[in-house]
Amino acid sequence: MNQQEFWNKKFSRDGYLYGTKPNQFIKNSYDNFKKNEKVLCLGEGEGRNAIFLAKEGFDVEAIDASDVGLNKLFEQSILENVKVKTNCIDINNWQADKKYGAILFTFMHLQIEELKSLLEKIETALKDKGFLIVEVFAKSQIEKNSGGPKDLELLYSMNDFRDNIKSLKIHKLEEVTVELDEGKGHQGEASVIRLIAQKV
Template sequence: MDARGWDERYGQTELVWSSGPNATVAEQVSGLKPGTALDLGAGEGRNALWLAEQGWTVTAVDFSRVAMEKALAAADRRGIALEAVVADVTTYEPDRSYDLVLLAYLQLTWDQLGPVLRTAAAAVAPGGTFLLVSHDLTNLAEGVGGPQDPAVLQTPEQVAGALGGLRVETAERISRPVEKDGETRHAIDTLVRAAAP
């Protein structure tokens, strides 16, 4: 889906995604000292807004103008600062480095995602953290929900192998509870966390 399609989708409802942060993102970030953060493919800003509330100075990037407007409006309502950049993450070049670079459920084909991962890794400041959470390829057969196109799904090994000079701390599949048809089932996600020397 292109930016116009996402603008339409984000414009149809108050929130496409939940207002709170992704649970894995919150868990992984909770022990980090707040600094500067870059959220690539931020959508409506659920993770970026939460990070800002935790004391991070956040730049949220998404190619949907509507999503970024919604994120800024939510930041205003919550009394927090947020820098919102309308840009395509496949061509976006950060102008500085960050203590945290986050990619949460960024659904791109590998020929697009590979370069984004290299850009993201290069944007991690010395001593900083790279964090990716995404739908795992095995979720198609073993999990529930998520995209059904294998071209936009990753594996921990694939992501970890694209991070250049970062030190990979975690590269694993994790199970995420999902409510479906009144029962709890599980989705399978890729989790990769790495640190810059």
């Protein structure tokens, strides 16, 4: 099963799997972004972060492998009266053709070599002074039932980011325990890695 088939199956259920409210870490961090810069949401699924940022006045682009998820994003954007540019593509095939003032992703599940490749592309795609904001599940999430894959190879340590970020200044990199309330998909106590980094 490829990424599109996997996520289309998840997003084909009624309602929004991870809700329509933005990720709390994104909501707490987006004031780093400049309003006149483009924002890119990677692995954006049904669009909760992209729509939130569009409502805040940003020029937002969202990428995801799931056309079902992006169709839900489009439907929600009409209800919220905002515009979000979408691109349906496997994140491993994404090649940046423009520069962004901010790039973000939450709870993507990539093999470590895929993550390394993605971080390299993100560093190229960020404008000078641009921000990368990330929240993903930590390896200790394997013991919890609040969401995420039951596969250590798709969970992360802080070193996975520290060792593979080359040209960004890391402002925050931490593993913390949080209480997730994100639709049916993420509920309860969770172990997460949080990152704020900036191109210098």
